[in-house]
Amino acid sequence: MLVNVWPFKTAQPPGWPSVLGPLRVAAGVIRLRPVRMRDGVSWSRIRLADRHHLEQWEPSVDVDWEARHNSAAWPPLCSSLRTEARQGRMLPYVIELDGRFCGQLTVGNIAHGALRSAWIGYWVASEVAGGGVATGAVALGLDHCFGTVGLHRVEATVRPENGASRAVLAKAGFREEGLLQRYLDVDGGWRDHLLVAMTVEEVLGSVTSTLIRSGRAARV
Numbered sequence: 364m365l366v367n368v369w370p371f372k373t374a375q376p377p378g379w380p381s382v383l384g385p386l387r388v389a390a391g392v393i394r395l396r397p398v399r400m401r402d403g404v405s406w407s408r409i410r411l412a413d414r415h416h417l418e419q420w421e422p423s424v425d426v427d428w429e430a431r432h433n434s435a436a437w438p439p440l441c442s443s444l445r446t447e448a449r450q451g452r453m454l455p456y457v458i459e460l461d462g463r464f465c466g467q468l469t470v471g472n473i474a475h476g477a478l479r480s481a482w483i484g485y486w487v488a489s490e491v492a493g494g495g496v497a498t499g500a501v502a503l504g505l506d507h508c509f510g511t512v513g514l515h516r517v518e519a520t521v522r523p524e525n526g527a528s529r530a531v532l533a534k535a536g537f538r539e540e541g542l543l544q545r546y547l548d549v550d551g552g553w554r555d556h557l558l559v560a561m562t563v564e565e566v567l568g569s570v571t572s573t574l575i576r577s578g579r580a581a582r583v
């Protein structure tokens with residue numbers, strides 16, 4: 364049997380490309396699928412409309428928000444995400460709600476070998492906020508990381524002021540490990556971030572099944 368461990372013996376890294384879900388949450392049915400070149404129009408429309416909702420939580424970049432999010436900015440970004448994915452360093456997913464683009468979930472800095480670790484991050488359109496979309500997406504992403512991808516640890520960093528994201532991480536079962544002082548340049552300043560993490564030993568069955576047992580999601 365060919366075991367696809369790092370360094371990979373097959374053309375594709377474990378777990379990529381793949382579709383995750385479906386899963387029913389309060390807002391509808393969600394699914395994660397790889398980013399596509401034709402996502403540019405939806406991505407640009409939501410990112411431009413939601414600047415106020417998103418910018419305060421995202422890393423500072425020198426290029427203006429409008430220029431960074433016109434639809435012409437998507438193809439090179441999508442291409443670089445897919446290159447990282449093919450090399451086994453990233454899982455760049457689109458979150459779909461009832462078949463429509465509504466956000467992104469990314470697993471990055473994937474380390475193989477003895478570390479088997481990565482970070483997870485996400486954003487969701489403001490028009491669907493509060494419907495359990497991000498929590499369901501994180502649950503699907505974590506189960507994939509701990510299952511097919513074979514990771515041992517997934518971590519996330521979040522600003523203490525980001526109540527909605529902290530709620531998502533708590534509902535998914537992350538554990539707080541500490542405060543990273545002046546960790547990241549976000550929204551024009553060096554911001555403290557909480558470090559949260561989960562290792563595979565902490566997962567009881569699966570993250571998705573725990574969410575379902577808590578009444579926050581259902582199988583489709």
Ligand code: ACO
Pocket residue numbers: 416417420483484485486487488491492493494495496497498499519520521522525526527528530531
């Ligand atoms: N304080 C505390 N809790 C809040 C707040 C707040 N200000 N606002 C909302 N909430 C709660 C909601 O009540 C809900 O909890 P509940 O289900 O117990 O009622 C929870 O936060 C949100 O859960 P979901 O509905 O699963 O999340 P949603 O789909 O609305 O997405 C997200 C949340 C991703 C944070 C969205 O608001 C967003 O995209 N924000 C901007 C970008 C961002 O912050 N991304 C995360 C960066 S940190 C990281 O990636 C690790």
